[in-house]
Amino acid sequence: MKTAVKKFKGLSDKAIAWIFITPTLILLLAINIYPLVYAIRMSFTNFYANKIGREPKFVGLKNYKKILGKEEIWEKMQITAHFVCWTLILQALIGLGLALLLNRKFKGNELLTTLIVLPMMLSPAVVGVFWTYLYNPQVGLFNYVVNFFYDFGVFDMIGSSTLAPWSIVIVDTWMWTPFTMLICLAGLRSIPNYLYEAAEVDRASKWQQFIHITLPSVLPFLLLALLFRGIENFKMFDLVVELTSGGPGSATELASINLKREAFEKWKTGYSSAFAVILFVTIFGFGNVYVKVMNKIKER
Amino acid sequence: MSEKKSIFRKIFRRVIWENLSTALILIGVFMLMQPFAMWMYTYSFIVILVGTIGFVITSHFPD
Numbered sequence: 108m109k110t111a112v113k114k115f116k117g118l119s120d121k122a123i124a125w126i127f128i129t130p131t132l133i134l135l136l137a138i139n140i141y142p143l144v145y146a147i148r149m150s151f152t153n154f155y156a157n158k159i160g161r162e163p164k165f166v167g168l169k170n171y172k173k174i175l176g177k178e179e180i181w182e183k184m185q186i187t188a189h190f191v192c193w194t195l196i197l198q199a200l201i202g203l204g205l206a207l208l209l210n211r212k213f214k215g216n217e218l219l220t221t222l223i224v225l226p227m228m229l230s231p232a233v234v235g236v237f238w239t240y241l242y243n244p245q246v247g248l249f250n251y252v253v254n255f256f257y258d259f260g261v262f263d264m265i266g267s268s269t270l271a272p273w274s275i276v277i278v279d280t281w282m283w284t285p286f287t288m289l290i291c292l293a294g295l296r297s298i299p300n301y302l303y304e305a306a307e308v309d310r311a312s313k314w315q316q317f318i319h320i321t322l323p324s325v326l327p328f329l330l331l332a333l334l335f336r337g338i339e340n341f342k343m344f345d346l347v348v349e350l351t352s353g354g355p356g357s358a359t360e361l362a363s364i365n366l367k368r369e370a371f372e373k374w375k376t377g378y379s380s381a382f383a384v385i386l387f388v389t390i391f392g393f394g395n396v397y398v399k400v401m402n403k404i405k406e407r
Numbered sequence: 408m409s410e411k412k413s414i415f416r417k418i419f420r421r422v423i424w425e426n427l428s429t430a431l432i433l434i435g436v437f438m439l440m441q442p443f444a445m446w447m448y449t450y451s452f453i454v455i456l457v458g459t460i461g462f463v464i465t466s467h468f469p470d
Contacts, residue, residue: 175452176449184448185441187440188441388452388455391459392455392459393436395463396432399425
């Protein structure tokens, strides 16, 4: 121990900082940067991972042209957009609503918070499997509950191509709304009480207090939660595969599911690398814009 | 020399170029996911790419 301290004594602060940072940097390079660069390089080739010994040929932008000229992939992007937009809208509204509710003091508040947060802690595979049972048209609880309020008759959420996209939206909203709620709750609890007291002195109504104090304070937190959920949902895979496997037909085949099929069922590694790069650049670009907007709101 | 520097600074102001890149990214993402026209989808990636690279570069410009 003493010798280690003696060794450090001869080093500058900058050198010590580098010693601590280097292992993380090496890991980051090996796990994140190297695969990314490798995928970008592969996207310009006709590499097939199952054809061992065959040299990949450089094909230029052919893979990108193929992907961006295919109507099939365009449809997958629209399915992904439908999924991402609706889950974000629902999770923002319900999450904020629940956070406002749980921010009040009432009996059983803590128990209710724990119960609401439970779905988030389950594995997506487990959620996918038990929601297929819930959606079952014969014995599923979902059919029973919906028909309890209005007699729709038997309907197959997962089997119908018009209802299936909504079935994945419902399950993702059920699973991840608690995440939005928790972050909003943290934001609500950080608002100092004297702001509301001052507003009451000025005779501001509850609605005015919500619009001018609560909403601006909680907005950066809500946007942060939506940024995380937006990125996650753009590359959503496990939950949807367990629930519908992209079906019926390709009604719920999100971009990431199609990417997996191209990469590991058809073994078009070069082509799927190009697809992955397109998705990565989109998420990276959108993430940058989002962080910029969030910082502007925080500055206000 | 200082005049040249001021012209350079006037042209390469962060706010303008960063906003332009942001607009390009947003337009690109819309083009990628819209259900209206195939040609918009085809050119979406190049728009997003230019916007993203632009954003990374322009965010280092002076204020």
